Amino acid sequence: METSDPTPSPSPAPQEGRDQSDGRTLPEGRTRPLDAAFAPPANTSWSRVAPALAWYRRIVVGALCLVSGGVGAPLLFLWTSWPLTAVWTGLVLLAFVVGWVLSGLFRRSWGYAEAEEELYLAYGVFVRQLVVIPYGRMQVVDVTADLLEQALGIATVRVRTAASTADTRVVGLPLTEAVQMRDRLAARSESFSTGL
Amino acid sequence: MIIPFQVTAVTLVFVALIGPILNTFGIGWVVMMTVAVAFGTLAYALPAWWYGTFGLREDHLVVHSGLVMRSSREVPLSRLQAVDVVRPLLMQVFGMAELHIEMAGGDGSDIRLRCLPRNLAERMRVAVLAHAAGLPGRSPEAPEWPFYRLPFLLLLGALTFRVPVLLSFILLLMLATAGAVFTEYGVIGAVLPLTLGLLRYFWGPLARYTDYYASLSSDGLRLRYGMFQRRMQTVPPGRVQAVRVVEPLLWRALGVARVEANVAGYAGARQGESATLLPVAPRRRAFALVNELFPESEAAYVPLVPNHSPVPSMVGVDERLFVSTRGLFCLVTEIVPVERVQAVRLVAGPLSRFTGRMAVDVDTPPGPVRAKASGREAEEARRFLDALVEYGRRARVPSAGTERWATRSTLTRRPGAAEPASDPSETRPGEPRRPRFAEAGFPDAEHGGPEPGESETGRTDTFDTPAEGRARGRGDTPGR
Numbered sequence: 001m002e003t004s005d006p007t008p009s010p011s012p013a014p015q016e017g018r019d020q021s022d023g024r025t026l027p028e029g030r031t032r033p034l035d036a037a038f039a040p041p042a043n044t045s046w047s048r049v050a051p052a053l054a055w056y057r058r059i060v061v062g063a064l065c066l067v068s069g070g071v072g073a074p075l076l077f078l079w080t081s082w083p084l085t086a087v088w089t090g091l092v093l094l095a096f097v098v099g100w101v102l103s104g105l106f107r108r109s110w111g112y113a114e115a116e117e118e119l120y121l122a123y124g125v126f127v128r129q130l131v132v133i134p135y136g137r138m139q140v141v142d143v144t145a146d147l148l149e150q151a152l153g154i155a156t157v158r159v160r161t162a163a164s165t166a167d168t169r170v171v172g173l174p175l176t177e178a179v180q181m182r183d184r185l186a187a188r189s190e191s192f193s194t195g196l
Numbered sequence: 197m198i199i200p201f202q203v204t205a206v207t208l209v210f211v212a213l214i215g216p217i218l219n220t221f222g223i224g225w226v227v228m229m230t231v232a233v234a235f236g237t238l239a240y241a242l243p244a245w246w247y248g249t250f251g252l253r254e255d256h257l258v259v260h261s262g263l264v265m266r267s268s269r270e271v272p273l274s275r276l277q278a279v280d281v282v283r284p285l286l287m288q289v290f291g292m293a294e295l296h297i298e299m300a301g302g303d304g305s306d307i308r309l310r311c312l313p314r315n316l317a318e319r320m321r322v323a324v325l326a327h328a329a330g331l332p333g334r335s336p337e338a339p340e341w342p343f344y345r346l347p348f349l350l351l352l353g354a355l356t357f358r359v360p361v362l363l364s365f366i367l368l369l370m371l372a373t374a375g376a377v378f379t380e381y382g383v384i385g386a387v388l389p390l391t392l393g394l395l396r397y398f399w400g401p402l403a404r405y406t407d408y409y410a411s412l413s414s415d416g417l418r419l420r421y422g423m424f425q426r427r428m429q430t431v432p433p434g435r436v437q438a439v440r441v442v443e444p445l446l447w448r449a450l451g452v453a454r455v456e457a458n459v460a461g462y463a464g465a466r467q468g469e470s471a472t473l474l475p476v477a478p479r480r481r482a483f484a485l486v487n488e489l490f491p492e493s494e495a496a497y498v499p500l501v502p503n504h505s506p507v508p509s510m511v512g513v514d515e516r517l518f519v520s521t522r523g524l525f526c527l528v529t530e531i532v533p534v535e536r537v538q539a540v541r542l543v544a545g546p547l548s549r550f551t552g553r554m555a556v557d558v559d560t561p562p563g564p565v566r567a568k569a570s571g572r573e574a575e576e577a578r579r580f581l582d583a584l585v586e587y588g589r590r591a592r593v594p595s596a597g598t599e600r601w602a603t604r605s606t607l608t609r610r611p612g613a614a615e616p617a618s619d620p621s622e623t624r625p626g627e628p629r630r631p632r633f634a635e636a637g638f639p640d641a642e643h644g645g646p647e648p649g650e651s652e653t654g655r656t657d658t659f660d661t662p663a664e665g666r667a668r669g670r671g672d673t674p675g676r
Contacts (some may be wrong), residue, residue, distance in 0.1 A: 033552060033574040034544060041585075117589050130542035132585050136592055137538045162300065162437075162460060163538035163559035194535070194592045 038122050038130050046111025046122060052152040053172025054107035059148060061099030065092050112170050117192060119159070119185065121168060131168055136192035137161045141185045143178045157181050199241045201311070206237040250309055255327040257297065259307055271307060273327040274600050275299060277435050277461030280470065281317050283426040293317035297324060298461025300561070306461060325415050325430060330600025340413035343488070344474065344481055346421075350452070351405055354476040357446045359525075361398050364390050405475040412488055414602070419473065429470060433601050435459050436489045437536050438565040439473075441482050443527040453482040457489070458563025471564050486531055493517050495531045505553055505571030513583045516591065518558055520567050530567040532558050535591035540584050542577055556580050 040046045069092035077085040105125045113120040119138075121131040138159050145155040155178035157170040173181060210233045244263040251258055257271045280296040287293060295309040295317045312320065322337045355361065368390045375383035406423040416432035438458040447453060455474040462470045474482055486495045493516035500510035500521060509522035518532045537558055544554040554577045558567040569580055 034549065034554075037542060037544070037554060037574040037578040039578070118585055124544075126546045128544040128548075130581070132540040132581065133538075134585075134588060134592065161538040161559070162561045164463075164562050168539065192592070 038128060040111070040113045041115045041120055044113040044115055046113055049107065049110045049172035050154055050174055051107060052154045053110065054103045056148055056152055056154065056172065057103035057106060058100055061096060061103060065096040065099070068092055107172065110172065121170065133159060133161060133168055134192065135185065135188035136194045138185060138189035141182050141189065143182045145175065157185070159185065199238065199245055202241045203234055203237045207234045252323060252327065252333060257307065257324065269307065271297070271299060273324055274330065276324065276328045278432070278459055279321050279324055279430045281321055281428040283314070285424045287311070288426060295320055300460040321430065325432065328432060328600070329415060329602035331602050338413040338415045340411040340418055343410045343412050343485070344477055346405065346408035346476060348406060351402065351408070351476050354447060354450060354452050355398055355402055357450060358444050359446060361394065364394055368394070401475060408475060410474065417473065417489070431459055438530065438532040438560040438563065438567060439486050439489060440531065440565045441486065441529040443479070445525045448527065451479050452476050453479045455482045455485055456564040458560050458565045460561040463562045490517060490531070490533050493533070495519055503571045507571055509570055511569035511580065513580060513587060515587050518567060518584060520569055530565050532560055532565070532567045534584060534587040536560065537584060537588050540581055542581050558584065
């Protein structure tokens with residue numbers, strides 16, 4: 001896990017441009033106020049997630065593209081003509097490239113920070129979100145890892161609150177890191193507990 | 197009492213289905229089969245009833261049910277979210293009631309005790325609430341103060357006086373006249389959906405909220421309403437997670453509003469209707485209720501900041517409440533106490549890169565209230581988020597949980613007073629201060645009576661107001 005800016009700054013204002021240019025989710029400098037809105041809480045910085053997350057996404061995208069291209073193209077060639085097949089193959093390749101790039105962007109857009117009484121998450125490429133969950137509101141914290149995640153050595157920490165609208169997860173943490181984080185969060189949710 | 201019901205119901209269904217069988221076999225066969233079905237149902241229902249039991253073990257409710265698949269649930273009553281006593285028409289005829297105990301686990305976590313005798317259901321409700329409040333199960337029901345009684349004419353008028361309802365009435369009349377004049381039967385195709393819509397949105401609430409009466413007690417808000425289906429809801433203090441006041445366009449001319457709430461127990465489609473706390477009430481009374489639900493705060497005085505976007509909305513945060521107002525025609529005011537906010541989200545959609553506007557979502561347990569501040573400038577949105585987080589941090593006192601509210605020091609405004617029988621208005625622990633409207637002296641001729649527990653005790657015919665003496669000397673565990 002890399003940390004973008006380990007030196008805590010007293011006010012988040014001067015730091016945020018650098019922090020987000022590390023994320024590079026937005027290309028230009030004119031979106032500075034938008035980035036300022038997604039600054040980490042005071043005295044912390046975004047902890048970034050493992051690069052394996054990007055590979056996880058790339059493998060999923062690659063598999064999907066391989067299946068749709070490998071099955072769709074021969075079928076199209078058999079049933080129709082080759083121009084359609086070429087178009088289809090081109091589309092699949094384009095989707096693959098876009099997916100590849102987006103996976104990297106998505107990985108870099110992810111950040112989490114554990115403040116004193118809240119957990120901050122920031123993620124999203126098209127729809128950027130900053131989620132703040134007070135520790136006292138966490139009802140369930142669990143760690144999940146599917147087969148591919150296990151192979152890549154990462155895991156997902158999932159936090160549930162009583163609000164069903166917020167599906168809050170921290171993805172792409174190394175397994176040991178995830179387990180430690182779960183234990184930390186569970187302990188804090190206990191100590192800050194205020195009922196429902 | 198439930199068994200004859202079930203047997204009769206199943207047999208009736210069987211007899212109704214019997215047409216084809218009657219054609220192929222003779223009448224004798226049919227009679228024999230009917231008797232067989234009746235006995236079979238009886239043989240199933242009797243043991244199911246015998247084995248279905250419930251009881252209170254300290255402050256846990258234990259429910260056993262099922263014959264083929266036995267199930268047994270034990271529920272900590274301190275976690276309950278709401279208690280409803282429901283009496284559908286048929287049960288009213290036979291003097292029975294259904295007790296719903298809503299827990300926070302979402303759909304299917306609620307407990308329904310069906311076909312209880314009515315006074316048992318009432319006693320059970322009182323016992324359950326007492327346990328949830330942390331009092332011994334035999335403590336009498338908390339006294340209540342009348343809060344609001346909805347006159348039928350106001351309900352009727354308000355339900356009629358809405359743009360969609362009026363439009364569909366007019367359309368219906370026009371169509372009916374056209375159909376009658378030109379003897380054109382094609383209009384039925386349009387009349388039918390209109391009628392169904394009116395049934396749903398006009399007749400439904402009308403029948404549901406007839407004879408509506410709300411009162412406040414230290415056990416929380418008590419609502420009684422319904423014509424064909426009599427309901428009595430109790431929402432204990434601190435269970436209301438968020439509230440919204442809805443004022444449709446024409447209602448604003450009348451000065452009335454509707455109050456809906458998010459209560460964690462009322463999740464899911466079927467219980468969603470229970471979320472309405474006041475179907476129609478003067479605006480002022482609606483806000484008085486909000487102030488009662490969230491004490492030590494004043495929703496009407498939270499300073500609001502308008503946004504400068506095509507979709508107007510106003511948002512304000514103070515130490516206790518998050519308030520947002522939106523809607524061009526139907527004005528919706530959403531109020532969330534900052535300590536009940538589950539999560540705060542800052543959302544910037546794909547367009548916000550160009551407009552520079554984003555939204556702050558305030559997540560609460562599921563319900564009609566979806567509070568958000570939309571169309572905000574970036575820094576402003578972040579300021580709102582930080583303010584919400586900061587105020588929430590201050591407001592969330594770890595000891596201020598809502599379980600066992602009567603014995604909690606944080607919720608007891610008048611501590612001490614351990615002996616709960618002598619004077620109803622003074623001695624119950626955990627009793628909040630007298631409702632504010634009593635002191636404020638609203639010009640409310642009908643229910644301005646400031647004497648708690650005194651005024652309208654004898655007035656309901658279907659629900660006798662729980663007086664102090666009623667609940668003495670009953671068993672702690674009403675059985676079966």
